[in-house]
Amino acid sequence: xxxxxxxxxxxxxxxxxxxxxxxxxxxxxxxxxxxxxxxxxxxxxxxxxxxxxxxxxxxxxxxxxxxxxxxxxxxxxxxxxxxxxxxxxxxxxxxxxxxxxxxxxxxxxxxxxxxxxxxxxxxxxxxxxxxxxxxxxxxxxxxxxxxxxxxxxxxxxxxxxxxxxxxxxxxxxxxxxxxxxxxxxxxxxxxxxxxxxxxxxxxxxxxxxxxxxxxxxxxxxxxxxxxxxxxxxxxxxxxxxxxxxxxxxxxxxxxxxxxxxxxxxxxxxxxxxxxxxxxxxxxxxxxxxxxxxxxxxxxxxxxxxxxxxxxxxxxxxxxxxxxxxxxxxxxxxxxxxxxxxxxxxxxxxxxxxxxxxxxxxxx
Numbered sequence: 001x002x003x004x005x006x007x008x009x010x011x012x013x014x015x016x017x018x019x020x021x022x023x024x025x026x027x028x029x030x031x032x033x034x035x036x037x038x039x040x041x042x043x044x045x046x047x048x049x050x051x052x053x054x055x056x057x058x059x060x061x062x063x064x065x066x067x068x069x070x071x072x073x074x075x076x077x078x079x080x081x082x083x084x085x086x087x088x089x090x091x092x093x094x095x096x097x098x099x100x101x102x103x104x105x106x107x108x109x110x111x112x113x114x115x116x117x118x119x120x121x122x123x124x125x126x127x128x129x130x131x132x133x134x135x136x137x138x139x140x141x142x143x144x145x146x147x148x149x150x151x152x153x154x155x156x157x158x159x160x161x162x163x164x165x166x167x168x169x170x171x172x173x174x175x176x177x178x179x180x181x182x183x184x185x186x187x188x189x190x191x192x193x194x195x196x197x198x199x200x201x202x203x204x205x206x207x208x209x210x211x212x213x214x215x216x217x218x219x220x221x222x223x224x225x226x227x228x229x230x231x232x233x234x235x236x237x238x239x240x241x242x243x244x245x246x247x248x249x250x251x252x253x254x255x256x257x258x259x260x261x262x263x264x265x266x267x268x269x270x271x272x273x274x275x276x277x278x279x280x281x282x283x284x285x286x287x288x289x290x291x292x293x294x295x296x297x298x299x300x301x302x303x304x305x306x307x308x309x310x311x312x313x314x315x316x317x318x319x320x321x322x323x324x325x326x327x328x329x330x331x332x333x334x335x336x337x338x339x340x341x342x343x344x345x346x347x348x349x350x351x352x353x354x355x356x357x358x359x360x361x362x363x
Contacts (some may be wrong), residue, residue: 040126040152042088049085051078052334054093054219054253055132057108063309065284065350066125070331071307073350074116078333081354082121085335090125090163093253094132094219095306096143103258107257109146109153128154128175130160132219132253136179150230159194161201168340169212172205174198177221178219181233194201195237202245204232212340212363214247221252223261223300223322225272226329227311231355232271235321239266242298248361249336253304257329258347260359261300262292263322274314283315283327294309294343294363301345303334326357 015312056071065073080089097108117123140158147155158177163170176198180191187195198216205211222234222242242250243266292299298321313327331350336343341363346355 002090022084037148037151037288039154039260040124040184042126042164044165045088046338048164048166048171048323049087049335049336049337050091050265051082051087052091052093052251052301052303052336053078053306055095055256055308056092057095057097057100057112058307058309059108059111065331069307070350071112072116074306074331074333075112075119075122077348077350077352078117079119079121081335086121087125087335090127091217091251091336092127092129093251094130095134095253095308096129096132097306098134098308109143109150111153113150113152118147125152128217129151129171130175130217130219131155131158131178133178140177140179159197161342163211163345166212171213171215171338172202172211174201174214174216176216176218181218181220181231187233187237191233191237194259195241198238199241202241202247204253208294210263213249213338213343214245215249215251216242216247217251219252220254221259221261221300221302223318224252224255224259224302225315225324225327226255226257226259226302226313226318227315229273230269230271230319230321236268239263239298239321246295247298248294249299249301249345251301251303253302253306255302255304256308257302257313257327258305258332258334258357259300259302259324260290260326260345260347260357261302261318261324262297263300263324264297267321269319269321272317274320275316276314278312278314280310280312280329282330283313283324284357285323285325288326288357290359292359292361294361296361299345299359299361301334303332303347305330305332306336307331319349325359332356356361 310329335346343361347357
């Protein structure tokens, strides 16, 4: 039989061991000298399926729906869909944490990677993320450093690119830094450097026929009919690059809603204003499904309805540069499906197993 003294000594040393582990991890995070980890990778398949979520890391017990935080409900619906239609990765359009972090050892990141999204069909899937304006309020390098702490967290630098193999080629991704090009004022040297890099990366994709689809992810949308509206800097400086290289889809967040805008006109227009009432209900230009041909237009996907308080939509807040085909200011996410012949985007609400809107691009 173990004596009370022996048991007490064992408990004390066990607690000390846990504390020491936490201290060591925190020191590794602060010093940037993390032990090596094995990164979770995308498994190449004939067809690529992934979820898109943005502006989601809001944990606020005062804003519950049916006793749960909105991001929990979104995660649970993502799980249900992923169990039926497995995914290879999860893409974030930015604003990955609220409130702001003070170190790379981020409890918000830990919470959603290992609790909120640690669900069947979602756990052990790689996350690919961009920086949003809220991620930049403190020190954005914390999220870059988190790349060396969490196996599923992929943000090797403020902006980066990668590709995924599909049945007869590749999908080329460009992930941009939302800490730059955010303010609609004169662009900086850093902005120019990033734009040059985007131009060069997309040019590489274009010069290689194996890249069948090109997707750019930047937190601020080029076009939007919600609170922030169009970003004039992106329309003026980024859009010509997107058009030059025939980018298929631009993924964005920033607006706390879901939208699909289609751009077929490159003539720069002023920032639009709302000329009517704002709504939270669903908006459809024609119907809940549209079909397009590759190269016909640039498609702006706004997916920032992951958990933060919702905005409103103004369907008239558009210009001739881009038309709004779908909008819904309700919590949800998107699923993107890609093979050599088709790119499909489905928009899901947190409480529905069927997409509320779908668009397809055929190749």
